[in-house]
Amino acid sequence: xxxxxxxxxIANIDKTFDGDGKHHPSVKVIDNVSMHIKAGEFIVYLGxxxxxxxxxxxxxGGLESANTGAVYLDDKKVTGPDRKKGMVFQAYTSFPxxxxxxxxxxxxxxxxxxxxxxxxxxxxxxxxxxxxxxYANYYVNRISGGMRQRVAIARTLAAAPEILLMDxxxxxxxxxxxxxxxxxxxxxNREERKTTIFVTxxxxxxxxxxxxxxxFSARPARIIEEIKVADHITGExxxxxxxxxxxxxxxxxxxxxxxxxxxxxxxxxxQELQTTIAQTN
Amino acid sequence: MKLRDLFIYRGTSNTRVDxxxxxxxxxxxxxxxxxxxxxxxxxxxxLPVPWQVVTALYTMLTEQKFIEDIWISVARVWGAFLLxxxxxxxxxxxxSSYRIVGTLTEPIVDFIxxLPVPALVPLLIIWFGIGESSxxxxxxxxxxxxxxxxxxxxxxxxxxxxxxTGFTLGAKPWQITWDIVNREMLPKTIDxxxxxxGWCWTYIIIAEIVAANSGIGHAIWSARRFVxxxxxxxxxxxxxxxxxLTDQAIRLIHRRMFRYL
Numbered sequence: 001x002x003x004x005x006x007x008x009x010i011a012n013i014d015k016t017f018d019g020d021g022k023h024h025p026s027v028k029v030i031d032n033v034s035m036h037i038k039a040g041e042f043i044v045y046l047g048x049x050x051x052x053x054x055x056x057x058x059x060x061g062g063l064e065s066a067n068t069g070a071v072y073l074d075d076k077k078v079t080g081p082d083r084k085k086g087m088v089f090q091a092y093t094s095f096p097x098x099x100x101x102x103x104x105x106x107x108x109x110x111x112x113x114x115x116x117x118x119x120x121x122x123x124x125x126x127x128x129x130x131x132x133x134x135y136a137n138y139y140v141n142r143i144s145g146g147m148r149q150r151v152a153i154a155r156t157l158a159a160a161p162e163i164l165l166m167d168x169x170x171x172x173x174x175x176x177x178x179x180x181x182x183x184x185x186x187x188x189n190r191e192e193r194k195t196t197i198f199v200t201x202x203x204x205x206x207x208x209x210x211x212x213x214x215x216f217s218a219r220p221a222r223i224i225e226e227i228k229v230a231d232h233i234t235g236e237x238x239x240x241x242x243x244x245x246x247x248x249x250x251x252x253x254x255x256x257x258x259x260x261x262x263x264x265x266x267x268x269x270x271q272e273l274q275t276t277i278a279q280t281n
Numbered sequence: 282m283k284l285r286d287l288f289i290y291r292g293t294s295n296t297r298v299d300x301x302x303x304x305x306x307x308x309x310x311x312x313x314x315x316x317x318x319x320x321x322x323x324x325x326x327x328l329p330v331p332w333q334v335v336t337a338l339y340t341m342l343t344e345q346k347f348i349e350d351i352w353i354s355v356a357r358v359w360g361a362f363l364l365x366x367x368x369x370x371x372x373x374x375x376x377s378s379y380r381i382v383g384t385l386t387e388p389i390v391d392f393i394x395x396l397p398v399p400a401l402v403p404l405l406i407i408w409f410g411i412g413e414s415s416x417x418x419x420x421x422x423x424x425x426x427x428x429x430x431x432x433x434x435x436x437x438x439x440x441x442x443x444x445x446t447g448f449t450l451g452a453k454p455w456q457i458t459w460d461i462v463n464r465e466m467l468p469k470t471i472d473x474x475x476x477x478x479g480w481c482w483t484y485i486i487i488a489e490i491v492a493a494n495s496g497i498g499h500a501i502w503s504a505r506r507f508v509x510x511x512x513x514x515x516x517x518x519x520x521x522x523x524x525x526l527t528d529q530a531i532r533l534i535h536r537r538m539f540r541y542l
Contacts, residue, residue: 061449063448093440109452
């Protein structure tokens with residue numbers, strides 16, 4: 001299996017969550033998913049809520065194990081979580097007992113590849129990159145949700161991961177903050193060129209950010225279409241990209257796909273509910 | 282002062298009003314006591330007037346070596362409390378960290394937790410005699426098992442994302458335990474310790490009443506034999522004051538340590 005030039009290789013992943021044999025049946029969430037990702041690519045996993053896209057990303061991060069198949073990062077099999085696979089969650093994970101700067105510094109805490117002076121330099125660099133220099137000494141529960149996510153992103157980057165995994169990081173934010181952070185993420189990405197997997201169910205977010213979108217089906221997640229956004233929308237991205245014709249067409253296409261799958265998800269939920277009701281009667 | 286707020290369901294609080302009311306309540310309480318005692322609604326043999334208690338306390342402190350009793354009780358309480366804490370905190374976190382530890386120990390801990398401490402006193406005296414070790418054992422039995430479960434529950438409540446964040450930043454399990462789990466729950470740990478220290482005072486008096494020839498509990502019990510009600514009440518008052526002062530001190534430390542809360 002070696003000799004492949006792709007940076008991240010996901011090979012035939014299947015995942016089923018075991019039921020308890022009584023009230024909760026076992027649920028298949030991922031159905032034979034494979035993909036190759038090149039270094040520096042920005043990948044978006046798009047799909048309806050609860051389809052299994054987050055689980056797939058967690059498997060890539062080593063936080064969950066697959067039933068069959070494997071993930072190879074730089075030709076090494078992923079067996080568990082570590083500093084190579086940085087993760088930003090939807091929930092706020094910046095530590096409340098630390099200030100903004102201390103949180104970012106925490107990202108360098110377990111690095112033994114650099115000395116303390118370099119750690120400080122890196123922390124300052126990412127503090128500035130996410131635009132929080134003026135808030136360095138604020139405790140994180142004094143700042144806004146959007147700022148907390150920027151802290152989380154900076155902290156993750158300070159750990160120098162090989163791949164950045166983002167699980168609906170802007171999901172809890174209001175529309176304006178969300179756009180602002182999308183724009184900032186584009187800026188960061190231009191500077192860092194970090195291989196990224198970004199999970200979302202927001203179509204516009206997917207199209208504006210992605211080099212490639214993997215569109216997933218309703219549960220269990222299968223890839224139903226791979227959309228090479230970079231082939232359609234060329235040049236630098238920013239919020240103005242959302243006003244272009246190319247964006248418009250691509251968004252409509254992806255939105256239609258998304259609607260189909262969302263409908264299936266609804267139907268699936270109804271079926272399951274009816275099965276449960278039938279069982280309880 | 283917005284007194285009206287006091288009567289609104291879940292109305293906003295005002296520190297100044299609260300303090301003034303607390304002082305009023307306290308004065309009212311002493312006043313009521315004074316009235317009942319001085320008009321002998323209850324015989325002064327059973328309920329002395331407040332100043333008699335204060336005088337008794339003064340005499341005890343200056344003439345009867347009560348100060349030594351206080352020190353010995355404080356030493357016993359803090360000794361047992363610290364022993365209990367340094368054992369319960371790591372063990373509780375350990376229980377929450379690995380299923381094997383939790384599953385094996387939780388039923389036993391839960392069982393012992395429900396044993397009433399006074400019922401254990403005779404057994405502990407047989408085992409440890411009437412020296413200092415039996416006092417420590419009583420306090421330890423009464424607090425360790427409670428504290429372990431409180432700590433374990435709080436450790437379980439540390440958000441899973443915090444722990445996963447630790448892993449993805451390259452931390453080892455022991456580093457996550459120390460740098461993240463322990464740190465996240467620390468304010469709650471300090472609160473639990475404060476409450477545990479209160480229990481220690483309950484148990485020390487029981488232990489000292491049953492078998493001791495020193496300590497506040499012993500002093501109270503000796504005074505009872507000669508129906509020296511003012512001295513009994515002075516002893517109780519002393520415990521109350523020590524408890525109140527320690528509690529306030531820990532609260533102050535809590536506020537200072539955890540400014541982010």
